[in-house]
Amino acid sequence: MKRFRALRTRDIVRIAVLIMPLLFGVGALAYAAPAQEPGAAAAHGEEEHGSAGDVIMHHLLDSNVMAFEPFGEFELPKIVVGGFDISITRHVLFMWIAAVILLLVFGYVGSKYKSIGNRQAPGGLANAMEALVEFIRLDVAKSNIGEGYEKHMPYLLTVFVFILVLNLLGLVPYGATATGNINVTLTLSVFTFLITQVSAIKAHGIKGYLAHLTAGTHWALWIIMIPIEVIGLFTKPFALTIRLFANMTAGHIVILSLIFISFIMKSYLVAIFLSVPFSIFIYLLEIFIAFLQAFIFTMLSALFIGLASSHESHEAEAAH
Amino acid sequence: MLHSGLSPIVKENSVPMLTSGIIVLSGGLLDPNPGLIFWTTITFFIVLFILKKFTWGPMLSALEEREKGIQDSIDRAYTAKEEAEEVLRKNKELLAKADSEAEKIIREGKEYGDKLRAEITEKAHSEASKMIASAKEEIEQEKRRALTELRTEVADLAVKGAEKIIMANLDAEKQKKIVDSMIQELSQNRN
Numbered sequence: 001m002k003r004f005r006a007l008r009t010r011d012i013v014r015i016a017v018l019i020m021p022l023l024f025g026v027g028a029l030a031y032a033a034p035a036q037e038p039g040a041a042a043a044h045g046e047e048e049h050g051s052a053g054d055v056i057m058h059h060l061l062d063s064n065v066m067a068f069e070p071f072g073e074f075e076l077p078k079i080v081v082g083g084f085d086i087s088i089t090r091h092v093l094f095m096w097i098a099a100v101i102l103l104l105v106f107g108y109v110g111s112k113y114k115s116i117g118n119r120q121a122p123g124g125l126a127n128a129m130e131a132l133v134e135f136i137r138l139d140v141a142k143s144n145i146g147e148g149y150e151k152h153m154p155y156l157l158t159v160f161v162f163i164l165v166l167n168l169l170g171l172v173p174y175g176a177t178a179t180g181n182i183n184v185t186l187t188l189s190v191f192t193f194l195i196t197q198v199s200a201i202k203a204h205g206i207k208g209y210l211a212h213l214t215a216g217t218h219w220a221l222w223i224i225m226i227p228i229e230v231i232g233l234f235t236k237p238f239a240l241t242i243r244l245f246a247n248m249t250a251g252h253i254v255i256l257s258l259i260f261i262s263f264i265m266k267s268y269l270v271a272i273f274l275s276v277p278f279s280i281f282i283y284l285l286e287i288f289i290a291f292l293q294a295f296i297f298t299m300l301s302a303l304f305i306g307l308a309s310s311h312e313s314h315e316a317e318a319a320h
Numbered sequence: 321m322l323h324s325g326l327s328p329i330v331k332e333n334s335v336p337m338l339t340s341g342i343i344v345l346s347g348g349l350l351d352p353n354p355g356l357i358f359w360t361t362i363t364f365f366i367v368l369f370i371l372k373k374f375t376w377g378p379m380l381s382a383l384e385e386r387e388k389g390i391q392d393s394i395d396r397a398y399t400a401k402e403e404a405e406e407v408l409r410k411n412k413e414l415l416a417k418a419d420s421e422a423e424k425i426i427r428e429g430k431e432y433g434d435k436l437r438a439e440i441t442e443k444a445h446s447e448a449s450k451m452i453a454s455a456k457e458e459i460e461q462e463k464r465r466a467l468t469e470l471r472t473e474v475a476d477l478a479v480k481g482a483e484k485i486i487m488a489n490l491d492a493e494k495q496k497k498i499v500d501s502m503i504q505e506l507s508q509n510r511n
Binding site for chain 1: 349350352353354355356357358359360361363364366367368370371372374375376377378379380382383
């Protein structure tokens with residue numbers, strides 16, 4: 001009996017998972033609305049929602065409005081301090097939601113670790129999170145940074161879970177992907193950049209750091225080498241920024257475009273055989289990509305820190 | 321009724337869809353937003369510091385401690401194994417030693433027993449032969465004594481017989497002859 005019930009719960013979860021992507025495209029209903037009421041309403045709908053491309057852009061871009069169509073929407077407060085617009089936008093709100101989720105989950109896990117003794121094994125959520133932490137610790141930090149990886153662990157772990165939760169929040173109905181906003185990914189990669197530079201300076205000293213910019217070439221070549229090395233410094237965070245932003249944005253554009261195909265073609269057949277199955281497929285792929293991109297960002301951060309802090313010293317050792 | 325609205329939507333869509341493509345290229349997605357950068361920084365740092373204090377610290381130290389504990393346990397197990405092997409080796413040595421000792425003792429015992437048996441047998445043999453010899457001697461002595469006795473007895477008997485004969489017929493000449501022949505006879509018989 002219990003087993004039967006478990007089976008049924010699993011089926012319900014499965015169905016819910018399959019329906020999720022459709023709810024995700026609920027914004028498309030706004031586009032469909034004018035089509036159902038032809039004539040005067042169509043023009044009205046056009047003015048309000050614009051074309052399919054505009055709806056997609058509206059979904060991706062940051063705004064001051066939290067929309068829960070078809071239930072309604074509410075405006076977020078606008079704050080301007082000293083000429084800077086620091087209003088609470090949709091993406092800020094989702095970052096805060098992510099922060100609250102993280103603080104709740106990991107606060108609970110942390111308290112579990114404080115309460116259990118050294119000889120007790122953690123269970124449940126703490127155990128699951130431990131697997132994640134252990135993965136980041138051994139396969140990301142220890143293997144890429146090497147010695148002294150411990151002091152970078154808090155940053156790497158936080159950046160991983162933060163990006164992961166932000167990515168996943170974008171897949172929730174009515175959600176928004178803050179990591180699909182280039183400002184957010186830029187800020188995160190600037191942190192990685194700063195940590196990389198600080199650890200490089202710490203590892204080699206100011207002199208070694210500047211010497212690295214010349215790449216050990218003859219001084220006559222410095223006029224070429226220094227700009228190249230400086231550009232090289234900035235390409236790494238730039239690549240991090242664009243990779244995360246583009247991955248998260250592209251997935252959403254693909255899902256929404258697939259859904260919009262059925263509205264543009266105005267055919268149920270297209271909806272049943274193309275839009276729905278393909279968008280479900282892309283949605284499931286997106287779940288994987290959410291994990292993958294969070295991992296890649298963390299992995300590359302660790303790799304850059306490791307390169308900056310150890311690569312040069314190995315070369316120096318080899319030269320001696 | 322999706323089909324009814326087909327023509328007006330398509331007509332009106334063709335232009336805005338193009339403009340939205342231009343929006344993608346000319347900004348929108350790539351717009352800088354200082355407010356968002358500001359809030360991202362603040363949010364991230366708050367999350368970082370709280371998690372560092374309450375979660376990563378205890379978790380990482382617990383993981384490290386456990387790692388160390390496991391390493392210690394492995395090390396201890398190895399030492400214990402080595403110790404056990406040492407003890408086993410010693411035991412085997414002792415056992416082999418005890419075995420050889422026991423063998424030696426048995427061998428010695430056997431040798432001693434053999435020697436003892438030989439000695440006893442020899443002694444018994446010599447004793448027996450001694451006894452036999454003394455018995456033979458005794459028998460010889462007895463025999464000799466008996467013969468001597470017999471001889472005296474016979475002499476006595478002869479004397480008595482002679483006496484009787486003499487008493488019966490006192491013919492001195494004849495008697496003398498008879499006695500002589502008798503003695504002659506006796507001495508012949510004896511030999």
